[in-house]
Amino acid sequence: MENNTMLDFLREEGVSDRILREVESFRDFYKLDPKLEDRVPVPQYKYYGKEVWEEAITAILAGENILLDGPKATGKNVLAQGLSNIFHRPEWDISFYINTDSASLIGTDTFEDGKVTLRKGPIYKVAENGGFGVLDEINMAKNESLAVLHATLDFRRFIDVPGYDKIRLQESTRFIGTMNYGYAGTREVNEALASRFVVIHMPVISKEGLKKLIRDKFPALKDSYLEQFADLFMEIRRKCESGEISTKPLDLRGLLASIHMMDRGLMPVRALELGMVNKCFDDYERQLVDDMVSVRLPGDLTRDQIFAD
Structure with a gap:
């Protein structure tokens, strides 16, 4: 830039x-x-x-x-x-x-x-x-x-x-x-x-700021999934702030890397596992974050469903 x-x-x-x-x-x-x-x-x-x-x-x-x-x-x-x-x-x-x-x-x-x-x-x-x-x-x-x-x-x-x-x-x-x-x-x-x-x-990133950041990097991402990814990140942040989970999965770089892998063809749920979920090394915590992903994104979701091009 x-x-x-x-x-x-x-x-x-x-x-x-x-x-x-x-x-x-x-x-x-x-x-x-x-x-x-x-x-x-x-x-x-x-x-x-x-x-x-x-x-x-x-x-x-x-x-x-x-x-x-x-x-x-x-x-x-x-x-x-x-x-x-x-x-x-x-x-x-x-x-x-x-x-x-x-x-x-x-x-x-x-x-x-x-x-x-x-x-x-x-x-x-x-x-x-x-x-x-x-x-x-x-x-x-x-x-x-x-x-x-x-x-x-x-x-x-x-x-x-x-x-x-x-x-x-x-x-x-x-x-x-x-x-x-x-x-x-x-x-x-x-x-x-x-x-x-x-x-x-430094203030925590707002949902609108996060959406701008994701949109700037991935302009072809459909609005509905942009909303889902932003909501997922904000939900993880809330659970971190309440002490339910550690900050390990609260990884903005990991979220962006996951979306990049999706754009390259990896199944979205698997991409989020690599970029965010698997950063929890405690089994119970990893399952909690995995459940948050599963609620928002079906396991059979494909790249073509979340990108417009």
């Missing part, structure tokens, strides 16, 4: 013209190195939510870093990709896991052409190229990793690389953190880190 296409989409969503003109001015001022063009993401999906778009865009225009906080399937990474796209900035995705340390973020010494040089890490590359760094599941980061981020994210805007020069962040550099308290291994974000972001609480 091209940048102008995304901007047209935001205009259709009702995002302020003044804000979008500021985005265009930002892009005109901070020119992209053509060698980094392939690092500008092309989102597969659109994020629907005018208010959240306006909050996120104005925060970036104001020079702030953003922390996207919300439960599963709220579109945190979709929004992050969309922001990199509309601002036309190269993006580096930085995942935090048990082995992520300062060296893997900033860089490590390596021997090349007969001398020791720095093999640059993703934080270093974001800083020197004025990119957007997506800090995925930042509340899983170890203390050592967080210490690296503190000076990078606050008003100092530099990275002190031991044995090398101090690296100043380019003015267009921004960081977008995502977090979800529902996953194993997550923890509270400490006050020092939280103060370095403006925090956007």
